[in-house]
Amino acid sequence: xxxxxxxxxxxxxxxxxxxxxxxxxxxxxxxxxxxxxxxxxxxxxxxxxxxxxxxxxxxxxxxxxxxxxxxxxxxxxxxxxxxxxxxxxxxxxxxxxxxxxxxxxxxxxxxxxxxxxxxxxxxxxxxxxxxxxxxxxxxxxxxxxxxxxxxxxxxxxxxxxxxxxxxxxxxxxxxxxxxxxxxxxxxxxxxxxxxxxxxxxxxxxxxxxxx
Numbered sequence: 011x012x013x014x015x016x017x018x019x020x021x022x023x024x025x026x027x028x029x030x031x032x033x034x035x036x037x038x039x040x041x042x043x044x045x046x047x048x049x050x051x052x053x054x055x056x057x058x059x060x061x062x063x064x065x066x067x068x069x070x071x072x073x074x075x076x077x078x079x080x081x082x083x084x085x086x087x088x089x090x091x092x093x094x095x096x097x098x099x100x101x102x103x104x105x106x107x108x109x110x111x112x113x114x115x116x117x118x119x120x121x122x123x124x125x126x127x128x129x130x131x132x133x134x135x136x137x138x139x140x141x142x143x144x145x146x147x148x149x150x151x152x153x154x155x156x157x158x159x160x161x162x163x164x165x166x167x168x169x170x171x172x173x174x175x176x177x178x179x180x181x182x183x184x185x186x187x188x189x190x191x192x193x194x195x196x197x198x199x200x201x202x203x204x205x206x207x208x209x210x211x212x213x214x215x216x217x218x219x220x221x
Contacts, residue, residue: 049085051076061088068092093155103128110147110165117187122169129154137198140168142175156197163194 046067055073062069070085101109107127114122125145133139133150140147147168153161170184185191 047085047089049081059084059088061092063092093157106149106165109162110169113162113166114169117166118169118173118184122172124169124172127165127168137202138164138168140171142172145172147172156201159190160194160197163188163191164198 048064048067048069050069050071051074052071053074055071056075057073059073060071068089070088072081072084076084103126106129107124110124110127114120114124123145124147127147127149129151130148131151133148133152136150137153138147138149147165149161149164149168153164166185166188170181174181174184188194
C-alpha cells in the first residue's frame with residue numbers, strides 16, 4: 011500500500027496536494043510504502059498525468075478532477091512506469107562492479123575490494139549473496155525494478171560482508187554512514203513480505219560458518 015506524503019516545501023502555483031492511501035495490489039506498489047510519493051493536483055490539467063523523481067521523492071502530477079480511485083490507479087501506474095524506465099537503464103555486470111567500487115570508496119574507505127559483482131537469476135529466496143574468500147557478489151535480478159537507493163544498499167550490504175561476517179555491531183557500524191539505510195531496509199522488508207522471501211539479513215554469506 012503506497013501512501014503519498016506531504017513535502018516540506020509549498021506546492022507550485024496552481025497545484026494542490028492530497029494524501030490518500032493507495033490500494034494497488036502489485037508487490038512493487040506494496041513495497042513502496044518506504045518511498046516518498048507526492049501527489050499534486052492541477053486545475054489546468056484535463057486528462058494528462060506525469061511523474062518524475064525529485065531528490066528522494068517521486069512527484070505525480072494529476073488533474074484536480076480525478077476521483078480517489080483514479081488517483082490510486084494513476085499513481086500506481088506512474089510508479090511502475092518510472093520503475094520500468096529505471097530498469098532499462100540498469101548497469102551491466104561490469105558497470106555494477108565499477109559502481110560497487112565507488113560505494114566502497116564512499117562508505118567503506120575503499121577497504122572492500124570485490125573481484126566481481128553480477129546479476130543472477132538463480133538466487134532462489136535471497137536478494138543477494140557473497141563469497142568473501144573470493145571477493146564475489148551476486149545480486150538477484152528481481153532487484154532490477156527497485157529504486158537506486160535500494161540497490162545501492164544491497165550492494166553495500168554485501169561489500170560490508172567482504173569485511174565482516176555476520177550481523178553484529180561491527181557490521182552495522184560499517185553501514186552507519188549510508189544516509190538511506192533505514193528506508194532501504196524498510197523497502198526490502200515490504201518487498202520480501204509481499205513475495206515470501208527472506209530478509210536481506212538472513213544467511214547470504216557463502217563459504218563462511220554462521221553466515
